[in-house]
Amino acid sequence: NAGVTQTPKFRVLKTGQSMTLLCAQDMNHEYMYWYRQDPGMGLRLIHYSVGEGTTAKGEVPDGYNVSRLKKQNFLLGLESAAPSQTSVYFCASSFTNYGLAGELGEQFFGPGTRLTVL
């Protein structure tokens, strides 16, 4: 199994350009997530999905859109990139109702995409 894969690994954009980051998982997970990681700020949730065809906003959703047309794929879009969106982006996936109390369990992360917006 490949686990969670992300494409591309690196990208440089100019302000105002658009792009889509692709995340794919082969573990049949229901939940998928997009995070951004900035120095000193840990991982911040952008958007997440609890199943095919569903999406929801996380902590920092502004400037991003997502789609989950297929269970195994979760796309993150930037319609008009800004320098503030320079970051490392991680996708993750997890099972649902992992624990006896319904708590969420382990998240499996991809290798990340380093995005620079000039």
Next chain:
Amino acid sequence: GENVEQHPSTLSVQEGDSAVIKCTYSDSASNYFPWYKQELGKGPQLIIDIRSNVGEKKDQRIAVTLNKTAKHFSLHITETQPEDSAVYFCAASSRPSGTYKYIFGTGTRLKVLA
């Protein structure tokens, strides 16, 4: 809003010594507390986790303790080795009806000095 505070932000220890990283959470509904290790250029990977009905869990050189009353949980690494050098993140998770929360701490950069 809810948050998770993690300390220290950096930690240097001599090889063979112990390392302790502490986290405090604010949401009393949190019931799952994982710890992730992130090596340079890679995504975070789960190393140990604990659920709210357990006070302590150990896996070889790694242990996690949870104090629900004080809303504290800690990661303990004994007999540290150079390969333990990485960034460690704690997280607190809850799943109240209709919502989802999985909040990460800001990370601790651990350096194990040979």
